[in-house]
Amino acid sequence: MNDEGFFISRPGSQRVGMGGELFTKYSAMTQQANHILGYDIAELCLYDPDKKLGQTKFTQPALYVVDALNYHAQIEKEKSEPSCLAGHSLGEYVALYAAGVYDFDTGLRLVNERASLMSEVGGGGMAAITQITVDALLEILRVGEGLDNLDVANYNSPTQTVVSGDLEQLKKLSTMLREHGAQYYPLRVSAAFHSRYMRDAESRFSHFAQTIHFRAPNRPVIANLTGQPYPSDSDAIRGTLTQQISNPVRWVDTIQYMLDAGISAFEELGPGNVLSKLVEGIRQSPKQQPLSQQRVSHKRVTEWSPEKTLAAWASENQKQPSPKEQCILLCPGIGGQYFLMGRKLYENSGVFRQAFDRCSTLSEPLLGESLSLLVYSPLDPNATLSRTLHSHLANFAFGYSMIEHLRHQGIDPPVWWAGV
Structure with a gap:
């Protein structure tokens, strides 16, 4: 290990000819990729005879394979491994592979599913x-x-x-x-990636990822979602990787974390040097508080209900608490639920969304549908969650997600009270 960080390229860096002699050098991995994908990956990357390399469905698997091969080539050349890893968007999948979270085949299957689902999203x-x-x-x-x-x-x-x-x-x-x-x-893209428009693809990818066991990283991998190292728990890794699809890539936070951790040199793997230029820009700029660590002030809260936005909640609770003041949160009971409740939190808080989506996954066998899509992508926004099963699960998911979100903000009251 050395004080070097590797970061891996993202969609948009692909070009005809990428990979070169690596497909021959690592022929076994190339053949594995051909078997999983059902087409010749070397032919696609080197010649692109059918002009498919620029299509999301083919771009992502191609970059994953080339970047994985590049990683092995770089390790053989340097005779040492980096102490920290990061990848921009798709590149994160290669970083997790390099950290031993899954094997090459599993990573490619994940990427191929991700690419297929994202390619189905049109517009934007x-x-x-x-x-x-x-x-x-x-x-x-x-x-x-x-x-x-x-x-x-x-x-x-x-x-x-x-x-x-x-x-x-x-x-x-x-x-x-x-x-x-x-x-x-x-940008020349086919859809609005890393946005709310990817939520359906994210939900479907989550089901696929449930079949995968993720191992703890053998070195830090800085997550796009949080700008912090990936967790070690399999379920938490799955959630972090899944939510990346519809959430922003926090590249500034990622690089700043690595700089603060003492990483002195960066090596970009994959085609191009766009990320290297971004890193230099981050190095030369004054340090700012990471977006992923910006928090609302700790307020003494009298009541919380889904009707209140974060701004309204904060404005009603201006008084800063002393260390001895207690915070009592009141959670709504049956009758307080409605479609799109907590929408701003679901859109902007990765912790809230991860918790709600976890509830959605667990409740789907009972509901026969996704609770997340039911609440946050309703066909009729004026309708109500009146069925008992739906209302119970929706209220529980909201309350649980709110608690996780507030605890992430450093708010953990000693007293909770909930309606019936």
């Missing part, structure tokens, strides 16, 4: 935004009229952010950004 787009700070961009997205269907997909550097969502709203955003001197670059 993405754009890279530069020459504007993250805070300034987030403020535009917050107050800009007609931008409510846009999400941040990648926090790539202090002055480069990728936005994902509705195509018409992306056009509106580009006009607003010009007024602020920012640069807008539309």
Whole structure:
């Protein structure tokens, strides 16, 4: 081990000819990939005769294979292994493979399923935004009229952010950004990746991932979802990897964590050097509080119900508690449930969403449908969760997820009270 971090490329870095002689050098792994995918991976990467390399369904498996082979080649060359790993978006799957979380075949099956599901999502787009700070961009997205269907997909550097969502709203955003001197670059993608539009694909991928046992990483792998090391528990790894599909890539937090941990050198694996340039930009910028660690202030709360937004909840509880003050949370009972309750939390809090989706997975055999999709993607937003089974499970999932979210924020009251 050395004080070096490896990071692995992301979709968009693929090009015809990638992999080169690696397919011959690692012929056994290449043949394994051919068997799993059902096509010649070397032919796709080296020649792309049918012009499929740019399609998500083929891009992701191709990059996974090439990056995995690159990793083995780099280890053989350097005669040592990195002390820390990270991957941007798809690259995270290679980082987990390199850390021993699963074998090459399992990783490729996961990637192939992910690619297949994501390729079925149509519509939407993405754009890279530069020459504007993250805070300034987030403020535009917050107050800009007609931008409510846009999400941040990648926090790539202090002055480069990728936005994902509705195509018409992306056009509106580009006009607003010009007024602020920012640069807008539309990306050539088929859908709005790392956004709310990927939730159905994420839910279906979660079911597939249930069949996989994940081993604890043998070295830190910094997660896109949190900007923190992956957990060691199999279920927690599964949840973190699954939620990455519809959540933003926190690349700034990831690299900053590695820098703070004493990583002195970075090696980019895979085609291109885009990530290396992003790392230099992060190095040279003043250190900021990681987005994944920004928290609401600890407030003394009198009541919480799903009707209240986080902003309303915070504004009603301005008084800062002394160390001796107790926080008593009141959870709603039957009759307090409704479609889209806690939507902002589900969209913005990875901890809340992971907890709710865990409840959804466990309850699906009873409901015969996904609780997450039922609550947060309803066909009729004006309807109510009136059936007893649905209302009980929805209220429990909301309450459990809220508790997990608040504990993650450092709020763990000694007293809880719930309605019937």
